[in-house]
Amino acid sequence: MYDPVADSEAAERKSIAPRLEQIEGARIGLFDNGKPAAEPLLDVVEERLEEAYPSVTVDRYAVDHLNRIKNDAEMDAIEAWADEELDACIGAIGDCGSCTKYLVYGIESAERSETPGVGIVDEGFALDWDTNARDFGRELRYYTMPAISEVIDRDRFREQLTVDVLDEILDELTRPPTPEERAAEDAESESETTVVAGGDR
Numbered sequence: 668m669y670d671p672v673a674d675s676e677a678a679e680r681k682s683i684a685p686r687l688e689q690i691e692g693a694r695i696g697l698f699d700n701g702k703p704a705a706e707p708l709l710d711v712v713e714e715r716l717e718e719a720y721p722s723v724t725v726d727r728y729a730v731d732h733l734n735r736i737k738n739d740a741e742m743d744a745i746e747a748w749a750d751e752e753l754d755a756c757i758g759a760i761g762d763c764g765s766c767t768k769y770l771v772y773g774i775e776s777a778e779r780s781e782t783p784g785v786g787i788v789d790e791g792f793a794l795d796w797d798t799n800a801r802d803f804g805r806e807l808r809y810y811t812m813p814a815i816s817e818v819i820d821r822d823r824f825r826e827q828l829t830v831d832v833l834d835e836i837l838d839e840l841t842r843p844p845t846p847e848e849r850a851a852e853d854a855e856s857e858s859e860t861t862v863v864a865g866g867d868r
Contacts, residue, residue, distance in 0.1 A: 699729035750780035761788035
C-alpha cells in the first residue's frame with residue numbers, strides 16, 4: 668500500500684530562519700496567498716502594526732490566485748521579495764486544506780531567504796499546516812485563529828485580531844528556535860559546544 672507521508676519523512680531536515688531580535692524598525696512583509704479572507708485580514712494586521720509599532724514599515728505581496736503558487740517561478744519571486752525587501756513575513760490565510768498548503772509554500776519561500784515567517788491559520792487546519800511543512804523538512808511556525816472560512820468582514824477581524832493577538836503573532840517572529848525547529852546537525856553542534864564548554868570549567 669502507498670504511504671502518502673513517505674516523502675515527508677524522507678525530506679531533508681532544515682532549520683527555520685533566524686528570528687528577529689525586535690519588531691521596532693523592522694520591515695514586515697504581508698503575504699496574501701489569494702484567498703478571499705487574506706486581504707481584509709492582512710489589512711487589519713497592517714492597521715494593528717501601525718498602531719502598536721509606528722517605526723515598522725510594511726510591504727505586501729499577493730498571488731493572483733492561490734492555486735498558482737505551486738510553481739518554481741512564483742516561489743522564487745516570493746523568495747526574492749523576502750530576501751530583498753523584508754526582515755520578517757506574516758502570511759494569510761489557511762482556512763481550508765488546499766489554501767493552507769499554498770500558504771505553507773509561501774512562508775517556506777520566505778524562510779528559504781532566511782527571513783522568519785509565520786502563517787495565520789484557521790484553528791481547524793493546524794494538522795494540514797504541519798503535514799505540508801513536513802514536506803519541506805522544516806518546522807514552519809503558524810498562529811491559529813477561530814474559524815474564518817473566507818470571511819471578508821474587516822470589522823469582524825478587528826474584533827478578533829486585538830493588540831494582544833498581534834503580539835502573539837509577532838512572538839512567532841522573535842522567539843528563538845526550539846531544538847525541534849533547528850536542523851539535526853545544528854542541534855548536535857550546539858550540544859557538543861555545550862559539553863566542551865562545560866568540560867573547560
